[in-house]
Amino acid sequence: MEEVESRPITTRLAGGRTLRPAVILAAAVIVPLLLFVVLVRWDSAQRDDQLTTNAAIATLLAREQVQRVIEGGLAGLDRIEDLSAGQSWAQLQQRRAQLQPEFRRIEQSKPAISHLALIRPDGRVVVSGSPEIAPLADASALEALRTLRDGQRSLAFDPPPRALFGEEAGLAVSRARAPEGRPFDGIALVVLRSEAFLGAWREAARSAGGRFALVREDGTILLREDAAADGAARLALDGALEAAYEAEPTASTPLTGDPFHDGALQYVAWRQVGGLPLRIVYTLPQRPEQRRATIAMAVIGMACALAAAMLALTALALRRRTERDRETLARLEENAADLRAEIARREVAEENLRNAQRLEGLGRLTGGVAHDFNNLLTAILGTVRALERHLGRQVDERTKRLLSAAAAAVDRGARLNASLLAFARRQPLVLATVDANALVQDFRPLLRRALDESIILEFALDQKLPPCRADAAQLEAALLNLAINARDAMPRGGKLRIVTRRAWLQEQALAGNPDAQPGPYVAVEVRDTGEGMSPEVRERAFEPFFTTKKAGEGTGLGLSQVFGFMRQIGGHVAIQSTPGRGTTVTLYLPLGSEVEAPAARPAAPARLPGSGQGTSVLVVEDEPAVRAVAVDMLTDYGFTVLAAPDGPTALQLLREGVQADILFSDVVMPGGMTGVDLAREARRLRPRIGVLLASGYAAEALAKHGGAGEFELISKPYDVETVIARIAALRRRHVAA
Numbered sequence: 227m228e229e230v231e232s233r234p235i236t237t238r239l240a241g242g243r244t245l246r247p248a249v250i251l252a253a254a255v256i257v258p259l260l261l262f263v264v265l266v267r268w269d270s271a272q273r274d275d276q277l278t279t280n281a282a283i284a285t286l287l288a289r290e291q292v293q294r295v296i297e298g299g300l301a302g303l304d305r306i307e308d309l310s311a312g313q314s315w316a317q318l319q320q321r322r323a324q325l326q327p328e329f330r331r332i333e334q335s336k337p338a339i340s341h342l343a344l345i346r347p348d349g350r351v352v353v354s355g356s357p358e359i360a361p362l363a364d365a366s367a368l369e370a371l372r373t374l375r376d377g378q379r380s381l382a383f384d385p386p387p388r389a390l391f392g393e394e395a396g397l398a399v400s401r402a403r404a405p406e407g408r409p410f411d412g413i414a415l416v417v418l419r420s421e422a423f424l425g426a427w428r429e430a431a432r433s434a435g436g437r438f439a440l441v442r443e444d445g446t447i448l449l450r451e452d453a454a455a456d457g458a459a460r461l462a463l464d465g466a467l468e469a470a471y472e473a474e475p476t477a478s479t480p481l482t483g484d485p486f487h488d489g490a491l492q493y494v495a496w497r498q499v500g501g502l503p504l505r506i507v508y509t510l511p512q513r514p515e516q517r518r519a520t521i522a523m524a525v526i527g528m529a530c531a532l533a534a535a536m537l538a539l540t541a542l543a544l545r546r547r548t549e550r551d552r553e554t555l556a557r558l559e560e561n562a563a564d565l566r567a568e569i570a571r572r573e574v575a576e577e578n579l580r581n582a583q584r585l586e587g588l589g590r591l592t593g594g595v596a597h598d599f600n601n602l603l604t605a606i607l608g609t610v611r612a613l614e615r616h617l618g619r620q621v622d623e624r625t626k627r628l629l630s631a632a633a634a635a636v637d638r639g640a641r642l643n644a645s646l647l648a649f650a651r652r653q654p655l656v657l658a659t660v661d662a663n664a665l666v667q668d669f670r671p672l673l674r675r676a677l678d679e680s681i682i683l684e685f686a687l688d689q690k691l692p693p694c695r696a697d698a699a700q701l702e703a704a705l706l707n708l709a710i711n712a713r714d715a716m717p718r719g720g721k722l723r724i725v726t727r728r729a730w731l732q733e734q735a736l737a738g739n740p741d742a743q744p745g746p747y748v749a750v751e752v753r754d755t756g757e758g759m760s761p762e763v764r765e766r767a768f769e770p771f772f773t774t775k776k777a778g779e780g781t782g783l784g785l786s787q788v789f790g791f792m793r794q795i796g797g798h799v800a801i802q803s804t805p806g807r808g809t810t811v812t813l814y815l816p817l818g819s820e821v822e823a824p825a826a827r828p829a830a831p832a833r834l835p836g837s838g839q840g841t842s843v844l845v846v847e848d849e850p851a852v853r854a855v856a857v858d859m860l861t862d863y864g865f866t867v868l869a870a871p872d873g874p875t876a877l878q879l880l881r882e883g884v885q886a887d888i889l890f891s892d893v894v895m896p897g898g899m900t901g902v903d904l905a906r907e908a909r910r911l912r913p914r915i916g917v918l919l920a921s922g923y924a925a926e927a928l929a930k931h932g933g934a935g936e937f938e939l940i941s942k943p944y945d946v947e948t949v950i951a952r953i954a955a956l957r958r959r960h961v962a963a
Contacts, residue, residue, distance in 0.1 A: 253537055258530035265526045273518070277493060281508055282478040284430045285497035288438050288506045291426035292499050295338045299399050299416040300381075302339050305332050307403070307414050310344055310353070315412065318344060318352050322361065329355030338422035341391050343415045344403070347375070351390075352412075358392075365390055368415070370400035375410045383504060385448050385459075386417045396420025396449050397440065420449060427451050436510035439486070441496070443503040445471075450486065461485045461507070467494065475505070482512065603943035604920075607636040608855030611946040612862070636943055638699070657795060659818035660696050662726050662748050663687045669702050673709050673724075680719030681712075687726045694748035694815035700791045701815075707784035708752040708811050714775065715756025715809065725751040729814060731798060742798045747814040754810075759803040767801055788813070838865030838950075841957045844884070845869045846876040846891035846904060847920075856890065859946050860953070873899030880911050888956050890949075893921040905937050916956035920944060 309328055310318055318325065329342045333355045343354035349366025351359055365371075370382035380402070386395035397420070400413040427438040428451070439450035445461040463471050467483040480493035485507065492509040499506060548555070610632045617625065666685065674683055705724075712722050729749035736742050759767065766772045768789040788811075792799040796816045803809040843865045847853035853869055860867045868884055870876035874897050880886060889908050893901040905917045917937045940952055 255534065257537065258534040261533065262526055262530040265530070266523055269522050269526065273522075277510070278479050281436075281480050281493070281495035281510070284436060284438070285476075285478070285495055285506050285508045287430045288427055288508070289497050289499050291430075292423060292440060292504070292506060295418055295422045296397075296399060296499070296502070296504075298336050298338045299397075299418045300401075302332050302336055302342055302416050303399070303401050303414050306342050306344065306353075307401070310403070310414070315346050315352055319361075322353050325353045326355060326357070329353060338418050339416055340395050340419045341415070341417040343417075344412065345371070345415055346412045347371070347410060356391075359390065363390060365415075368398060368400065368413075370398065370413055370415070374400060374402040374413055377410075381502070382413075383442060383448055383502075385446075391417045394419050394421065396423055423449055424451055436493075436508055439507045439509070440499075441505050441507050443505065447486070448504070462487050471496070480508075480510070485509065602851075603636050603639050605849070605851035605855050607633060607943045607945060608852070608859055610636070612855065612858055638702070639943075656697050656699075657695055658698065659693045660698050660701065660815075661691075662694050662701075662750055662815065663689070663691050665698060665701060666705070666724055666726065666750070669705060672702075673705065676706060676709050677713050677722060678716075678719065681716055682719075682721045684721060684723040685725075686723065688728060691726050691728065691748060692746075693818035695818035696795055696797075696815050697791070701813075704788045704791055704813065705750070705752065707788055711784055712752060712754035712756060712809070715754055715758075720755040720808075721753075723751075723753040725749075725753065727751070729812075731814060735800075736798055739793065739798055741793045741796050742814070742816075743796070746817055747797065748817060750813045750815065752811045752813075753808065755808040758805040758807050758809055759801070760805055764801055764803050768799075785811075838863045838953070838957070841887050841953075841960075842866040842868065842885045843888045843890050843953060844876060844879065844886040846871075846873065846889070846895070846901065848872055848892060848895045848897075852892075856949075859949065860890075863950055865953070872897035873901070873904040876904055877907055877911075880908055886912070886915060887960050888916040888918065888953055890918050890953065891920070893919050902937070914960060916953075916960050918949075918952055918956060 306329060309325060313321070333339045333342055341354060341356050341359070343359070343365070344352050345365050345368070346352055349364055349368070349371055350362040351365050352362070354363075365387065367387050369384045373382045382400040384398045384400070386398035388395055391398075395417045397418045398415060399418065400415050403411045403414055423438075423440065431437065431451075437451045440448045441461060442448060445463060447459055447461065461471070462485050463483070465483075467481050467485070470477055470481055475498040477495050478497070480495045482491055483494050484491055485494055486492075486509065491512040493512055494507065494509050496505045496507045498504070610629050614621070614629055621629075666687065670683070670685070677683060709722065716722075727749050729747045731742070731744055731747055733744045736744060763774060768785050770786040772786075789799055792813060792815075798814040800812045800814070801809065802812075838860065843860050845853060845856045845860065845867060847856060847869070848871055850871075853871070857867045857869050866885070868879060868886065870879060872895050873891075876889075876891070877899070889905060891901040891904055895901060895904075901919045901921075905919060908915050908917065918940060919937050920940050920942055938952065938956070940948065
């Protein structure tokens, strides 16, 4: 009996989903933990909000009470100033018996007032409403005498000397007697009862909790609820609390500190009393709040633990239930898994087959095009070189120029073809130092032929342009793509202007382009006066296969190839376009090195000295034109040449004993035998025979057909000097052997 594979226990839910006990067990830990964190944070935020609200309400109520009490005291000061206005201290002392009952009636009419008094500049009490205060009692300890004498403010607030005014005295409010601008002439004093403040503060504390204090702006404690006799005279401010107290007249959001030296941290808030230099300071012990937070956290923790226990029990119950159906579920899961695996294998196989067919077709197309195109280029180049050899020095300058132009065109075609193969196979580009001005000038005839006669082609080249680093063939292809796009955008004609200049790109200009770095670049601009692009089209211009042309008029790959090329070389490309006014595409090319060798350019052929007499070469090439060129080329240099159209024919000649010192063969040929197969069979028949293989895509050909590192290889299209030099080297090794 086949052993049943052990499967994880699961419970199937509605909709086909599965729930594992392990998931529930994990949820039993994670969900309560997350719930605990969320609830604790929520509770903390709620407590902070409640604390802020309570502090704001408490300080607001306390401030209103302080303002009312102080306003009543100032009204009392106004009354005694009216009674004493215009009188000297000598007159006031003479009228003391008359003024004292008046002061007393004012004190009795306002319950918040404890004492009213007039005090000379030397601190002696001249008139007061209380008979307990002796005439000319000493009140010089009042700081208000110095503050008001210096003219620092119009009102002064001090802790009252209780030895003089009694234990019920809470706050001393003083005002200078002399009108503003006159010399200081004593003060008018009102002492307010402490109970007038403390009663209201206790009422506010019943709802909000905490304690209150009345503090001057400079931190001097004037009156404090439940203050010890030897309590601090000034607020203890440090760090953030000190900075906040100095910067903010009102702080409704409580801060943390110990402003009264109570030995325990407090929540502290304060509020300014109107326009007076006073602040109501509210403190709430932190420890009770922390205890409440701990209790709340414990309650939340127990609730979450209960939820975790319930989830764990649910997981255990689920496990016990699913254990009973384990074997059935395992068989069902095994069958379903096998079915899914089979479906997945078939889908993968079908997808792989489609990809393989597509890639195989693309490979055949690319290889075939490259092979045929390079054969054509080889035939053309061989013919050009043959014409140069046969015409010799008698050729006129025009013919020489035409032959050189043909050879240069073949070289450009070969480079373009190599770039096509490299792009198709994602191989690295051939980067070299390029003179952008020279490249644009050399490419001008081809650009002219790509444009309609109705389009004016202009150039504006920076003569001090530094060299750039690029793949010359790909840069030419990019310019051609841009020129064709410009032509299609100007159906009624227009102007195409190509500009080269130096540029400096900042980091923001390269946003989204990690391949390029801020710095100097060589800029090549292609400007047209065509239809332009809308913003929507411009945003998608570089997308592959995106085109605004009609079906069959474009593939949408031109700009995407330009974009990919510029990114690959570490450059940048930008589009500026306005509907109806034209488009400018700017290629930003990285700078090249002044000492690096420039990109190779076609050179005039040079006739090699020496002769191939005494050496026989067997040429194997399926393309008649290429075969004829190779035969003529080798014959002209004195070699004895035999030719065969395919591998089997060449092999038959070797078996018949024909003289062949060198085998010169194409790699890809019809007849079921490649050049590599032919070379191996030839070596088996004649171990000393020299072998030179040729292909339009040399490295890829040997990698595909074998023979890499086994035989010498030359790329098509080949030049006569290269072929003769390679065969001469093989001949020397053959003679030496």
